[in-house]
Amino acid sequence: MKKLFLITALFFISGLVLAQDAIEYTLSFENAVHHEAFISMMIPQIPAGPLKVRMSRSSPGRYATHEFGKNIYDVHAYDADGTEIDIHQTEGDVYEIPKHKDQVKITYILFGNLVDGTYDGIDHRHAHLNMPATFLWAPSMQERPIKVKFILAPTWKVATQLKPDNGFYYAPNLQYFMDSPIELSDYxxxxxxxxxxxxxxxxxxxxxxxxxxxxxxxxxxxxxxxxxxxxxxxxxxxxxxxxxxxxxxxxxxxxxxxxxxxxxxxxxxxxxxxxxxxxxxxxxxxxxxxxxHSWNVERMRPKTIEPFNFEHANMSDGLWFAEGFTQYYGNLALERSNIKSMDEFITTQGYYLNAVLNSPGANKYSPIFMSQRAVFVDAGVAIDETNNSNIFSSYYLYGDITALALDLTLRYQFNLTLDDYMRAVWKAHGKTEIPYQIKDLQKILGEVTQSPDFAKFFFSKYIYGTEKADYSSLLAHAGFVFTRAKADEAWIGNHRFTTSDGKVMINSPAIQGTPIYIAGLDAGDAITQMDDTKITNVNDLNNFLKSKKPGDEVKVYFESFGQDKTTTIKLANDPTISVVSYENAGKEVTPEIAKFRAAWLNSKVKN
Ligand SMILES: [Zn+2]
The missing domain is CATH 3.30.2010.30 (Zincin-like)
Structure with missing residues (x-):
């Protein structure tokens, strides 16, 4: 996304010239009930030579690829006088017009029936449009201004942050256009x-x-x-x-x-x-x-995703910060504004700590590696299996608990806060809209703490590395107990078990380090008996485990690829992590703890 000052400068200097060669789209929705939109694209002042137009394969803020070209069809091209001209599909989502005059009109039908942030949802109630899913564009004309016009159903109105312009909505260029989703409805x-x-x-x-x-x-x-x-x-x-x-x-x-x-x-x-x-x-x-995000990622932007490429996946090493720190602050803002209670906030942090610290992926790979995996996991669609349960951990949660560790460390060790750090990143890279690299984030931490050594320590351990902070002692400063409350319970692993045909199927890949994995069972295996107990459904399994202790060895009978097998499983301690307040744990909240908590969790809004 381009910076504002560039856009406005361009607009004022050469507004008239640009206004003439704007690409114009018109959308109508006569067949909305069947999820179709009719779109025409008028391109004036086309240079000589074949004209190529295409659909996108990626969308800003969504990191996996999507074949948006699959949902357009009936593509035609016309001269200015309305004569139909040749247009060839040269790739799944690319069309070429070999011969044309100065101006071409392309028409196509768009189908969309999924309302979310990436795709299009068109029906009698509304047209909910994400730009890359909707519009053909010309790769050679990305700097052209764009105008779009809607022929609306009677009750619909237009919502978009494109600039209204005499019945059209205006964007100075393609990058800007793609970043302004549209809702047409009676909102x-x-x-x-x-x-x-x-x-x-x-x-x-x-x-x-x-x-x-x-x-x-x-x-x-x-x-x-x-x-x-x-x-x-x-x-x-x-x-x-x-x-x-x-x-x-x-x-x-x-x-x-x-x-x-x-x-x-x-x-x-x-x-x-x-x-x-x-x-x-x-x-x-x-x-x-x-x-x-209107600060963190829209303006404090990782260099790796700027400018955004609409033709392939945009891989970033910074999503632990862009998404993870945002996740942390989303929860914190809900707590600070009293929409969520302190207990809800800390319970959520406990869930995240549990998810990351008990994930084999996060034990092996860094937040940077997880950020780069986004191109496969962020609404990525595949029909073959992945080993994500053993190599992946969400950069949202990994980043969140990293923000938590940094916030608490800054507070008790430096008398600073993560807010101070975010403001410093904002001043250096957000207000200025200078995209950052990871080394910039480290540099700013060194400046804020006046300790480049601390910044180096933190980044090498927790951002480039796979070490985890000591959450138990960090959370104690604020009067919270980090606990493995179920450690006395026997555990075989957090797999998806389902009852099937009088057996218990393992329905998710075996997770490294769990008793199930160590014993050599995996997805698709069906447990039929443990010791002398027949296991016919998931309740049987849970009840059996309740009768056992961590460390017990259990004979397990199971079917694997049609063969009956037996092996021994050594039950482990349930590693589930949770975080609770001192109040709920029956511990005293000292004045010092109360002060630390208030500085962290109370509203920062000055009235
Ligand atoms: Zn986000």
């Missing part, structure tokens, strides 16, 4: 003003499509305002939005997929649900995460 909307310390006033608002009551909407809006204020307090200011405006484009319908997709001046939030009040908690946690 509800409201906005409010948020001021920065320097006096800049901007409009932040909600576009909401879905069932809602006045009470539910008003209540929701007040919580969104709190989140915006709490996140503004971390950085001290809102980013400067391109037209002074930011919108949460939210869609809640029973048929939606849950998703959140950050953009420069808006975010697309989709949630499955009958109505706003029923989906509120889930939508708010997406709001808190996505809004933080």
């Amino acid at each position: 509800r909307t409201s906005a409010w003003e948020v001021a920065n310390p320097d006096g800049l006033k901007q409009s932040v608002g909600i576009v909401f499509h879905g069932a809602n009551s006045d009470a539910a909407y008003t209540n929701f809006e007040s919580k969104v305002k709190k989140i915006v204020n709490e996140e503004q307090a971390v950085y001290g200011e809102l980013p400067k939005y391109d037209y002074g405006q930011y919108r949460f484009q939210i869609d809640v319908l029973p048929t939606n997929n849950g998703d959140g997709m950050e953009h420069r001046n808006s975010t697309c939030i989709t949630n499955q649900g009958e109505s706003l009040d029923k989906a509120e908690a889930s939508v708010l946690s997406t709001v808190a995460h996505e809004y933080f």
